[in-house]
Amino acid sequence: MQQSQDELYWSKTSKLMITMMVLWVFFGYLVHMFVVPLNNIKILGFPLGFYMASQGSLIAFVVMLFWFARKQDQIDRECGVAEDE
Amino acid sequence: MATQTQAGGSDFTSNLGKVYSIYTGGFVAFIILVALLEQLGVPNRVLGYLFVGFTILVYAFIGIVSRTMQVSEYYVAGRRVPAIYNGMATGADWMSAASFIGMAGSLFLLGYDGLAFVLGWTGGYVLVAVLVAPFLRKFGAYTVPDFLAARYGGNTARFLGVIVLLACSFTYVVAQIFGTGLIAQRFLGLDFTVAVYVGLLGILVCSMLGGMRAVTWTQVAQYIVLIVAYLVPVIILSAKKFGLPLPQLTYGQALSQIASLEQGFIQNNLAPATAKLHAAPFTSYSPANYFALILCLMVGTASLPHVLMRYFTTPSVREARVSVAWSLLFIFLLYFTAPAYAAFSKLEVYSTLIGKNIADLPAWVYTYGKLGLVQICGGNAVDLATVQAACAKLAGHAGLVRLQDFGINADVVVISTPEIAGMPYVIAGLVAAGGLAAALSTADGLLLAIANALSHDIYYRMIDKDAPTARRLIVSRVLLVIVAIAAAWTASQRPADILAMVSWAFSLAAAGLFPALVLGVWWKRTTKEGAIAGIIAGFGVTMLYLVVTRYFPGFGVQYLGMSSLYNPVTGAPLVNLAQAMAAPNAMDAWVTLAHPMASKVGWFDMNNISSAIFGLPVGFLVMIVVSLMTPAPSKEMQDFIDACRRPRGQTLMEEKAA
Numbered sequence: 221m222q223q224s225q226d227e228l229y230w231s232k233t234s235k236l237m238i239t240m241m242v243l244w245v246f247f248g249y250l251v252h253m254f255v256v257p258l259n260n261i262k263i264l265g266f267p268l269g270f271y272m273a274s275q276g277s278l279i280a281f282v283v284m285l286f287w288f289a290r291k292q293d294q295i296d297r298e299c300g301v302a303e304d305e
Numbered sequence: 306m307a308t309q310t311q312a313g314g315s316d317f318t319s320n321l322g323k324v325y326s327i328y329t330g331g332f333v334a335f336i337i338l339v340a341l342l343e344q345l346g347v348p349n350r351v352l353g354y355l356f357v358g359f360t361i362l363v364y365a366f367i368g369i370v371s372r373t374m375q376v377s378e379y380y381v382a383g384r385r386v387p388a389i390y391n392g393m394a395t396g397a398d399w400m401s402a403a404s405f406i407g408m409a410g411s412l413f414l415l416g417y418d419g420l421a422f423v424l425g426w427t428g429g430y431v432l433v434a435v436l437v438a439p440f441l442r443k444f445g446a447y448t449v450p451d452f453l454a455a456r457y458g459g460n461t462a463r464f465l466g467v468i469v470l471l472a473c474s475f476t477y478v479v480a481q482i483f484g485t486g487l488i489a490q491r492f493l494g495l496d497f498t499v500a501v502y503v504g505l506l507g508i509l510v511c512s513m514l515g516g517m518r519a520v521t522w523t524q525v526a527q528y529i530v531l532i533v534a535y536l537v538p539v540i541i542l543s544a545k546k547f548g549l550p551l552p553q554l555t556y557g558q559a560l561s562q563i564a565s566l567e568q569g570f571i572q573n574n575l576a577p578a579t580a581k582l583h584a585a586p587f588t589s590y591s592p593a594n595y596f597a598l599i600l601c602l603m604v605g606t607a608s609l610p611h612v613l614m615r616y617f618t619t620p621s622v623r624e625a626r627v628s629v630a631w632s633l634l635f636i637f638l639l640y641f642t643a644p645a646y647a648a649f650s651k652l653e654v655y656s657t658l659i660g661k662n663i664a665d666l667p668a669w670v671y672t673y674g675k676l677g678l679v680q681i682c683g684g685n686a687v688d689l690a691t692v693q694a695a696c697a698k699l700a701g702h703a704g705l706v707r708l709q710d711f712g713i714n715a716d717v718v719v720i721s722t723p724e725i726a727g728m729p730y731v732i733a734g735l736v737a738a739g740g741l742a743a744a745l746s747t748a749d750g751l752l753l754a755i756a757n758a759l760s761h762d763i764y765y766r767m768i769d770k771d772a773p774t775a776r777r778l779i780v781s782r783v784l785l786v787i788v789a790i791a792a793a794w795t796a797s798q799r800p801a802d803i804l805a806m807v808s809w810a811f812s813l814a815a816a817g818l819f820p821a822l823v824l825g826v827w828w829k830r831t832t833k834e835g836a837i838a839g840i841i842a843g844f845g846v847t848m849l850y851l852v853v854t855r856y857f858p859g860f861g862v863q864y865l866g867m868s869s870l871y872n873p874v875t876g877a878p879l880v881n882l883a884q885a886m887a888a889p890n891a892m893d894a895w896v897t898l899a900h901p902m903a904s905k906v907g908w909f910d911m912n913n914i915s916s917a918i919f920g921l922p923v924g925f926l927v928m929i930v931v932s933l934m935t936p937a938p939s940k941e942m943q944d945f946i947d948a949c950r951r952p953r954g955q956t957l958m959e960e961k962a963a
Contacts, residue, residue: 226947226951229950229951230950236435237436237827240431240435241435244428244431247428248424248428248603249596249599249600252424252596252599253592253596255417255586256586259584259585259586262561263557264554264557264558265557265558265559265560265561266557266560267584269417269584269586270420270560270584271557273417273420273423273424274420274423274641274644275553275641275644277427277428278423278424278427278637278640278641279637279641281427281428281430281431281633281637282630282633282634284431285431285434285629285630285633286627286630286634288434288435288626288630289434289623289626289627289629292439292626293623293626296623296952296953300953301951301952301953302623302952302953303621303622303623303952303953
């Protein structure tokens, strides 16, 4: 019983990890591969490609991490492995 | 006794908000006081001393109040630092002289390509939170090598971990002390070498007495100083120029003004047609180098021991995760402002300097020219006569400053911005205090990581397992001082520039530690032999690439099949290898940066600041292959890994009662 509970916990945790890694690759690398076409779009004077590297991706990283902390805590609680408060 | 300290500690913890609010208020009041003194005509030199002296006194005070003789307080601050404060402390720990002083400067010089540093130094925290930190916290290590030793059965892995830690942390700490020296030189008017040792004293008072506990609470104080100091000048600039005190929004307008000025310069022959445009990508790094650098910085972030050890101090695994998010938020505040800094100062330089007559150069040019940090027409801008002589030597120079005539040291951009923008000296002093806080806080964290590795891992775990607590802590302090002096001596020799050195540390940490840490948690099959082979291979390849390309380029070309790097815009080789290899100095060892091939050769056009791009895959590959070739880890080890993965339950490495 304990065994399967542990396995369920780890498979959920791994799935969340993979989601995070996909987002990380997207905001860390993929968007910036399109910097040249994106730079043709200007918002408030910012070329969009420049903006993504200087602010857009950073905001995404911060939001991702708060979301991750909450999501992982939910998984911990569901599977009964969360720490006592 | 123990319960008493507990009570005292939690009392302090519950009052943290109040303590640091009063502190921040006091700091603001101090800034206003200095501003008033300036109006009363107190000389700048005195104001500079006031800023630097006052802030260092505060840090020293916190350091002395937090002194401790308890092992768990000394190594992990008693594990009761709340997530948000640990986030601030990590922010200060993380943001170094390179971030505070160097980053905006690099963005100034590199434009878009400099954003690799902004991306790399923030995105890495995703890896920290998801792959590494919570598990190390659950394990309950005092140091990163502690985890390696427990997971990979014994002292070989521990020792390798210590070697990697020393290699990356030492280069990094030298860069910090170099930064403190630069600031003390500029604002206190000290000789650079003297300034380095003065900076050293500032670092030691914070970390020596109280270990992690003292460093944590000083770092929170230092974060507040550095973020205020970083934001205030750009907010003023933004309000002055665009009527809105939100630099992160308004610098879009600065960017478009820069773009049109650049076009104007090119049309009026004030800049070559090939001039690097600020927002144009891949003018300094090729796309491959740009993304490789981002990867190395990100993975390095998730492997640097002085950062990871900050997450050992939180009360729970849950708090450790939240704390990574807070850390990134606090770091983000500076990093998303840095490009604004760069854009504003570039706009300032472009509109006050380029195209103007040499005789009308603003005073700051000479201030920094005298320090060798600003060049006009290829020579240091010491005074008007020197500049006129230098420009007269250039054929066809019309007496107007052209873009290509102007040179500025990256490290000086942030320090000089208040002066360039004509702000009162109090702002410049504030920036100096902020830069100092950034350098000191990072140096503290690094020195502690180094001293802990030497005292805990080498002395206690490997040499004398029965050492009494008091002796262990004394050994740690003595080592801290010795390492600090060695780092200061190295810094006083003025090695290569700050940012390049810090980037080396990232590559070394990434290739040496990341595969072992990540696979150790996420792949149960990783064996002791696999980890040891992987660490040696990954770290070895990275070290080899760094050292050969920088110091033995001739050997690299002759024996390791290296070729010239290419200019990212024209695609032409940076050096003519046939010619350079025929020169008498081709095979010189330990060459200086002036050597025609130094840092200009490599494999696959890869710049050596992203050398982990070779070491990282090699490390992973060797670790996986050797693990599969050796017998699977024991049942106990598998259970140990399971326990690391589950947040619930005791930490796995409990300190025996001291």
